[in-house]
Amino acid sequence: MSELLKLENQLCHRFYTLSNAFTRAYRPLLKALDITYPQYVTLMALWEDDDITIAELLDRTAIDGGAMSLILKKLQDKGFLVVTKDKADKRVKRVQLTETGKEKKAIAEDVPAQMLCKLNGMTADESRTLKVLLDKLGGCFENADLN
Numbered sequence: 001m002s003e004l005l006k007l008e009n010q011l012c013h014r015f016y017t018l019s020n021a022f023t024r025a026y027r028p029l030l031k032a033l034d035i036t037y038p039q040y041v042t043l044m045a046l047w048e049d050d051d052i053t054i055a056e057l058l059d060r061t062a063i064d065g066g067a068m069s070l071i072l073k074k075l076q077d078k079g080f081l082v083v084t085k086d087k088a089d090k091r092v093k094r095v096q097l098t099e100t101g102k103e104k105k106a107i108a109e110d111v112p113a114q115m116l117c118k119l120n121g122m123t124a125d126e127s128r129t130l131k132v133l134l135d136k137l138g139g140c141f142e143n144a145d146l147n
Contacts (some may be wrong), residue, residue, distance in 0.1 A: 022037075023037050025115065025118050026040065026111075029111050029114050029115065030111065032107055032109055033104055033108060034078065035078075035080075035104075038067065038071050039071055039074060040108070040111070041061050041063065041076055042057065042061055042063065042071050042072070042075065043069070043075070043080065043097075043101065043104065043105075043108070045057055045060045045061050045106075046095060046096075046097050046101065047082065047102075047108070048060075048107045049096060050096060050097050050102075051095070051096045051097060052094065053086065053092050053093065053094055053095070054068065054072070054083070054092075054093045054095060055092075057095055069144055070071065071126075072095065073141060076099070078080060078100075079100045079101075080097065080098060080099055080100055080101035081095055081097050081098055081101050082095075082096050082098060084096065085146070097143075098108060
């Protein structure tokens with residue numbers, strides 16, 4: 001068997017298992033907010049810059065358009081945000097936090113610190129290096145012909 005084909009040599013499988021581990025680690029932290037991790041990512045983007053178009057939200061979060069539609073519906077049903085038509089261009093939809101959505105930010109303030117506590121085996125320098133390397137890897141896929 002080729003060494004390249006062994007599961008233990010697959011970078012992609014490490015990302016897959018790590019992604020699942022992150023999702024499991026966030027689950028109890030997000031329980032107080034009654035949201036999922038993709039909903040949390042969406043809210044973080046809106047807490048950073050409210051009243052943006054769906055296109056801007058998709059760009060900032062890198063969440064698939066179909067998935068984003070479901071996320072926005074769930075968050076709207078929970079009263080966290082509203083989706084409205086842009087006044088200047090009715091084809092464009094804007095996303096705005098409600099007062100409830102804005103208030104949830106105070107609860108979420110502790111989540112990043114709580115996640116950092118779970119990464120106690122990694123130094124701050126290692127964490128910064130990893131972020132740089134992950135951004136670099138992501139750039140490889142942006143520039144690659146994936147078709």
